Amino acid sequence: MNTPRFITPEIVSHVRENYQTPVYIYSEKELRERAKDFLDFPSAYGHTVRYAMKANPQRNILKIFDQEWLSFDASSDFEALRILASGVNPDKVQISSQELWVHAQELISKWVFFVATSLHQLEFFGKNFPWQSCGIRVNPGVNSWAFAKIATWGATSSFGIWHEKISEVKALAQKYDIAITKLHFHIGSENTPESWVSSAGLGFDILRQIETIDIFDMGWGHKMAIMPYETSADLQAIWEAVKKQFEDFYSETGRKIHLEMEPGKYLVINSCSMLVEIQDIVDTGRVWFTFLKTNSGMNDMPRVAMYGVQEPLFVMNNSQEYEDYVVVGHCCESSDIITSKLYDAETIEPRNLRKASIWDILVVDGTGAYNSGMAIKNYNSFPESWELLLRENGEILEIRARQEVEDIWKNEKEII
Numbered sequence: 001m002n003t004p005r006f007i008t009p010e011i012v013s014h015v016r017e018n019y020q021t022p023v024y025i026y027s028e029k030e031l032r033e034r035a036k037d038f039l040d041f042p043s044a045y046g047h048t049v050r051y052a053m054k055a056n057p058q059r060n061i062l063k064i065f066d067q068e069w070l071s072f073d074a075s076s077d078f079e080a081l082r083i084l085a086s087g088v089n090p091d092k093v094q095i096s097s098q099e100l101w102v103h104a105q106e107l108i109s110k111w112v113f114f115v116a117t118s119l120h121q122l123e124f125f126g127k128n129f130p131w132q133s134c135g136i137r138v139n140p141g142v143n144s145w146a147f148a149k150i151a152t153w154g155a156t157s158s159f160g161i162w163h164e165k166i167s168e169v170k171a172l173a174q175k176y177d178i179a180i181t182k183l184h185f186h187i188g189s190e191n192t193p194e195s196w197v198s199s200a201g202l203g204f205d206i207l208r209q210i211e212t213i214d215i216f217d218m219g220w221g222h223k224m225a226i227m228p229y230e231t232s233a234d235l236q237a238i239w240e241a242v243k244k245q246f247e248d249f250y251s252e253t254g255r256k257i258h259l260e261m262e263p264g265k266y267l268v269i270n271s272c273s274m275l276v277e278i279q280d281i282v283d284t285g286r287v288w289f290t291f292l293k294t295n296s297g298m299n300d301m302p303r304v305a306m307y308g309v310q311e312p313l314f315v316m317n318n319s320q321e322y323e324d325y326v327v328v329g330h331c332c333e334s335s336d337i338i339t340s341k342l343y344d345a346e347t348i349e350p351r352n353l354r355k356a357s358i359w360d361i362l363v364v365d366g367t368g369a370y371n372s373g374m375a376i377k378n379y380n381s382f383p384e385s386w387e388l389l390l391r392e393n394g395e396i397l398e399i400r401a402r403q404e405v406e407d408i409w410k411n412e413k414e415i416i
């Protein structure tokens, strides 16, 4: 594939004329299509799709998904405040947070759903909101078959209540007269169909122990391919396999369990491309490397430095010649690499790209998840970049202005 997913030379010209790079451009079409992928698949007794808004909390993305009938999972009470500010109905929001909520009273009184991710959080809920219902996030102790940086399972992970502590959960529920109505699992991203089925089995074991649960939130991520060597999760195949487990559980217990799931990356990753400029080309001698230096990097796109993942790159010119380049970001950090070895963020790996010149535009595809939302904000005092939305009718609209440089230090208090 030699052309970007949705960026055309016309879009590049439009951006060059009207904005300064770097810019993120989102495709409304891609966002709506991915949301629709989840609507009609085979759940046994109904399903709810919660967008894991941590992947990208841009207000317009939240609004598009709200229009496409998705619900939401927030990873902190601050994320929940953010989504409520965008006009989403509070009863579509749940919070499963590593941190105890600061705004619990306000949010629970609006019917935002509380998922306790530790026994301490459960006790907090019981003490402050007796006779109400909540969910529990459990660490099922299984391998998600994903690479370590995105796995949130097993004995090395602090996420969720350890699966052997269900009797303590039940004791707290009894003590405070709270109903546990939802089981939430998140074993990490990029699971295989086998890991879905085996982890679902562990969930049903917990459902057998807590009879008040009628929702099983299988909140782990779905793989979405961005590089040509990757394969996306086959949603239909996964859910056909999992559906049978829900039906078997009903035959065994008479309980019809509602399914929830929490895609993040799947919904947004391919909806965004970043346009950056090649500002310099340097080399380390004939036998070593040629580097393309860009005007963006780990501050806008931290995913490579964070996880050592690879993103598709396109030099936007008509050259028929190709060369091997190491592409790097503009931060004063040796780890600001855009072409790293897969899952090895510290090791550079040259990529074969169209022969580039200074001032060419480089398109970085697959940047919609865990980039803008996870940005290493203002490192080296680089302002936050513009965000644009390519509407379905072809219009390009600004959805976030570029940060003014003065805004970077506006909260500092001068006392010297």
Ligand SMILES: Cc1ncc(COP(=O)(O)O)c(C=O)c1O
Residues within 6 Å of the ligand: 052, 055, 073, 075, 096, 186, 188, 189, 190, 219, 220, 221, 222, 262, 263, 264, 265, 266, 369
């Ligand atoms: C609780 C929870 N749900 C859902 C997700 C979504 O995962 P992904 O973006 O891989 O789909 C995450 C991501 O880490 C998460 O922490």
